[in-house]
């Protein structure tokens with residue numbers, strides 16, 4: 001998979017070359033390009049932003065540098081991802097879908113965002129996803145890109161050693177993962193649930209499913225409602 005990131009802070013994306021991602025890149029499973037937006041500016045001050053039409057606080061990123069950058073970096077048909085607090089929620093399902101695609105281009109916005117015409121114009125050359133990683137505002141999209149690139153690349157075949165650990169992730173089946181334990185069996189007065197020491201794999205699987213449902217009901221009832229809705233729709237379709 002090819003991943004390109006366009007940003008005015010290329011050094012912010014240095015962690016992409018570390019650890020899991022670094023190894024994946026070394027093994028040719030993913031190739032990453034980080035590009036400084038300012039190389040596509042057209043003035044001596046390398047200006048990337050301007051005052052917002054209609055007034056209001058802050059600055060908006062100008063469309064011209066972005067247009068030239070995307071024409072230079074984005075292969076036709078490649079998904080453009082624009083991290084923004086005003087985007088659709090980024091989900092594990094999105095990560096799984098994007099992991100099957102040949103490439104991704106990420107546009108990191110600063111200030112009050114990027115002139116909307118960039119996303120609108122870019123939609124003519126391929127899918128554009130304006131996505132949020134949560135209900136909070138950051139100074140720029142770079143942190144969100146680190147999050148999304150990690151979520152996507154860990155799903156690429158060969159990146160995570162034990163494939164099962166990916167398939168039993170939280171959100172992989174629409175539920176939160178239950179609690180995990182390792183040795184010692186008793187620690188500071190806290191014991192590992194006996195079923196996990198029983199060797200009864202059917203009972204262990206039932207217990208894990210129950211804990212996953214219990215935790216999801218307690219922490220993310222919205223996920224449980226969505227799962228129920230989906231199950232009901234499937235049942236109605238089968239009638």
Ligand SMILES: COC(=O)c1ccnc(N)c1
Pocket residue numbers: 083084085109110131132133134135136137138139140141144
């Ligand atoms: C500038 O970008 C953001 O503030 C941002 C991007 C993606 N998700 C968010 N929750 C915020």
